[in-house]
Each structure stands twice: as structure tokens, then as C-alpha cells.
Amino acid sequence: MGAILQSFLAGFDPYLLQILVNIGIAIVLALGLNVIVGLTGQLSLGHAAFMSIGAFASALITNKLGLAFGPNLILTGVITAVIAAIIGFPILRLTGDYLAICTLGFAEIVKVFFLNFEPSNKALGLTVQNAKTDIPVPIWVFLVAVLSVVLVSFVQTSRFGRALKAIREDEIAAEAMGINLTRYKIQAFALGSFMAGVGGGLYAHFLSYINPSDFGFLKSVDILSMVVLGGLGSVPGTVFGSAVLASAPEFLRFMSQYRMLVYGALLVFLMVFRPNGLMGGVNVMDLLLRAVGKKPAGVAFKEKSTT
Amino acid sequence: MFLQQLINGIALGSVYSLIALGYTMVYGIITLINFAHGEIFMVGAFIGLLLISVVKVNIFFAIIGAMVFCMVLGVVVELIAYRALRKSSRLSALISAIGVSIFLSSLALMVFGADAKGFPDNAFPVTQLHIGNADVSTLQLVIIGVSALLMLALEFIVQKTKIGKAMRATSEDYNTSALMGINVNRVISFTFALGSALAAAGGVLVGVLFNAVSFNMGLMAGLKAFAAAVLGGIGSIPGAMLGGLLLGVSEVFGVAIGYSSYRDAIAFSILVLVLLLKPTGLLGQKITKKV
Secondary structure, X not given: OHHHHHHHHHOOOHHHHHHHHHHHHHHHHHHHHHHHHHHOOOOOOOHHHHHHHHHHHHHHHHHHHOOOHHHHHHHHHHHHHHHHHHHHHHHOOOOHHHHHHHHHHHHHHHHHHHHOOHHHOHHHOEEOOOXXXXXOHHHHHHHHHHXXXXXXXXXXXXXXXXXXXXXXXXXHHHHHOXXXXXXXXXXXXXXXXXXXXXXXXXXXXXXXXXOHHHXXXXXXXXXXXXXXXXXXXXXXXXXXXXXXXXXXXXXXXXXXXXXXXXXXXXXXXXXXXXXXXXXXXXXXXXXXXXXXXXXXXOOOEOOOOOO | OHHHHHHHHHHHHHXXXXXXXXXXXXXXXXXXXXXOHHHHHHHHHHHHHHHHHHHOOOHHHHHHHHHHHHHHHHHHHHHHHHHHHOOOOHHHHHHHHHHHHHHHHHHHHHHHOOOOEOOOOOOOOOOEEEEOOEEEEHHHHHHHHHHHHHHHHHHHHHHHOHHHXXXXXXXXXXXXHHHOOOOHHHHHHHHHHHHHHHHHHHHHHHHHHHOOEOOOHHHHHHHHHHXXXXXXXXXXXHHHHHHHHHHHHHHHHHHHOOOHHXXXXXXXXXXXXXXXXOOOOOOOOOOOOOO
């Protein structure tokens, strides 16, 4: 099985494969953040912190315990989710920008913690041993990305997801309807962080070297841009946003030193001309049905208010 | 020792306050976390450096020149990147601000290169004064003095002038002020100009203090200043001053008692703790939300 997949991947251009894997990891991370920001409406500027907790936990599990990769990822996700729940309990009482800055502050604290953490070689960074699995890591990434899309799509339409959307639209009204704010917010936070942890684990094993400085504020911003650019709360939007932004630095590579300049300008102009994100307010199912002629032409772009 | 560290802390803290004021004023009026503010601070530092090392003016004119340049920059940024987004979701404006921030810092990287630039040796003649058993450089006194002066000027503008009154009204209630005939767009531009000017002054002062100006100095300074603004209660001008001083002093003391490798975490730990105990910051007002 492993050998077949290995030879299948060998047919790919390694450069293209790397871009695809980057997109896959970005999708897992961005969908996790989408649960917190897009569905529940809690602005988090510290998603990279949970990614780093996952990356280091997963790397240390492989290096020290030698656990197989599948259980490793699940254990990593659980560890990250538990830490997120413990942290979320006090800080999720804050609202709006106070929550945002608190998550940002927490992310900086996590970064400095790992910079001074002995088992992960402090600021030198950690070299990750090969994942204990027959299946190549890129296949794992694609598998987890697909699973994430399925999971978040289900969550979105479930009872749990509807409760989260109610919290996003109006906390007071949601509470009056009998939704336990604290419980749902912490669950959403833990779910999003679970995915961030798994994404971090994949990242660590794909790159086989991780450094605390890679998970700074800019990484959190990267992930948040993917969610907002694609369209808050929309799964296809988030996938699309992740694909665009994760590959943008590569497509812009021909501009060499102007790359980040253009990237910054691109963010501004995309937001100015599509304030609700690229796919915000676009009903993908509707468009698909119409494309195959199952539904008459109608209003494709719905006015949708996102907060 | 205590006095020495206290003075170091106040000098650093007053710069944090200068930057924090820009965050807090913009937030007070359009509830936007202006992430590009840290980069305005960085641009101010570079303009100051150019004025001192190329045009060879003294530090005070350099500060004024940087302030004027950044005023214009701040207004232009608002016009291009935020004005169109005023009615849309706040997150879109936030991402736009982050885009501006990436744009400005990579522009500085291209123009000035990646390595930190220092000021010429005679940029500001420093003499050490002895107060008690503490060594205080004249530079620190200038930093504290200039910051205090600028904050007093700001307080005067906000409390005593007509445009200041318009600013306070707009931050109280945006729509009602517009109905009362206040030119809200002008007030917002003015707020950006004011905040950017303060950040530019802070940039020149920090550049001279650490004798290093680099393209990425805006990020951490901006984050810490933002933390200071939230610590004091975002939207509150005295809060930003208090928060900045508090962060500066506690950071310097944290380093002094031997936690230098945790330097960046100190400010944020204090922030998280304060927010948990008092969720609206030290001087922030609690806003009761109605359905």
C-alpha cells in the first residue's frame, strides 16, 4: 500500500506537490479558525499558537515515544483541544477586541515559552524524525484536509453549528433562547484548536524541522486572512481562500523582491472590492445546481450580513 | 538601582504611550484595530533618520518633519484602505489594515534594506546626569519631555478645540454626530493625522534611544502599544498613557530581575491577567449591550 502511494507521488513534480501540501495544511488550519471566527464570531488572533502546540506535541511524540502517525495526530489534536479548553474557559468571557488582543497576547506567551523550552531545543528549533507510517505524509495531508472539509460541513448544519451561528448573530438573544454561551464557545474553541493542532502535526512532519519563531503573529494573520478572504463562515470560501493565499507567494515568485509588497496590496484591494470575501454571499450549491440545469436561473448573489 | 530602572521604564513606557494613543483614538471613533499603525511608527523612524543623517537637521526638526510626513501618510492610508470599508464588516477592515502593514514594511525593506540602520554619532550629544545614585542620560529626559509635551498638546486639542469636540462627539455616537452636522470624514482624517503624528514622534525617539531603525521594528512595537491601549481601556486617552507607562516600567523591571529571555512575554502576561480581572481594561468604560 505504502509503496504504491509512494510511486504514485513520485510521478508528481516535487515543487507542485509541495504547493499542494501547503494548501492542504492551510485548509485544515483555516477551517479550524473558521469554526471559531466564522461560525461562532469570536475573533482569535492566536491561531498559530495552537498550531505550534500541535506541531511541538506531535514532534515530541514521534521523537520520544515513537507512536504511529495516526494515533499521534489524534493524541496531538486532543492535547491541543484540552489546552485550548483550559485557556478558553477564562478568556472566552471577554468579547470582541478584548478577546482578540487576549488571544494575541496568549500566542506571544506560547511563542516565548517554546523559545525557552528545554525538550524542544529552545530557540534552535526541533528536528522531527520521520513519521511512523507506511503512507507518505503528503497523502496524510490530503486525507486530513478532506476529512476537515467533511467535518466542518457537517458541524455547520448540525444542531451544534446552529447554536454557534446564533451566538455569532446575537449573544444576548442566543442566551435568552437557552444556549449555554460558555459551553458552546469553549466547545467551538476546542474544536477549532483540535484542527489547528492536527494541522501543526502535519506541518511538523512534512517539513521535519520546526522553530518557535515560525508560529508568530504573522502566521496567525496568514490563517485569518484565508478565512476572511474566502468569506467568513463559508466552507467552500475558506477552502478557496486557503488555496489562493497559500499558493500566492509561489505564483508571485517571479516578482522576487516585490512579492510581499504585492501580497499586501492584494489583501487591501481584495477587501476593498469584495468586503465579504471572495465567496461571501455566494451560494455554491445554488450555482452548482443551476450549472447542471437542475434549478432555474435566479439570484446568485445574496446580500448577507457578516459580522 | 530602583530609581534607575524606573527612569528607564518611564522613558520606554512614554514611547509606548505615544503609539498607543494612535490606536486608542482610531478605535474610539471607528472601532478599527489599525494594524498599520506600527508601520507608521517605523516609517516615522526612517524619515527621522533620513532628516538627521542626510539633511543634517537637529533632532527636534527631525521629529517635526517625521510627524508631518506621517500625518499625510496616515490620512492617505485611511483614504485608500479603510474609507471604502467603513460600512462593511469590521474583520474586512482589519484584514485591509494588515495588508497595509505588510505593504509598508516590505516597502521599507526594499528601500532601506534588511539590516538595522544607526544614527550618526553626533545626532544627539548625550551627557549623563547623576540623580541620587541613578545615571540618567539627557536623551531619556528629552524622550520623557517630548512625550509629555505631545500628550499635553493632544489633551488640549481633544478637550479645548472645536475639532476635538467633534472628535469626542463622533466617538460617542457616529451616526448622531453626522446628523448634527459634523463632517465625520474630516474628523476621521484628522484623527488619523493626529495619531500618525504621535507615532512618528515615537518612532524617531525610539530610533535615537536604541540607535537602530529597521524595517521590522513596527510589528512588535505596534503589538505592545496596542496591548498598552487595551490595558488602559481601549478608546480612553488617559488609559492609553497609563497603559503605556505601566507596560514600559514592568517590562524594564522584568528584564532587570533576570527574565530577559521572557521580555516579550512580560507585557502580554500582564495584559492577559488584567483583562481577566477587569475585562474592559483599567480605565475603560463598561458598555451595556441591549438587544
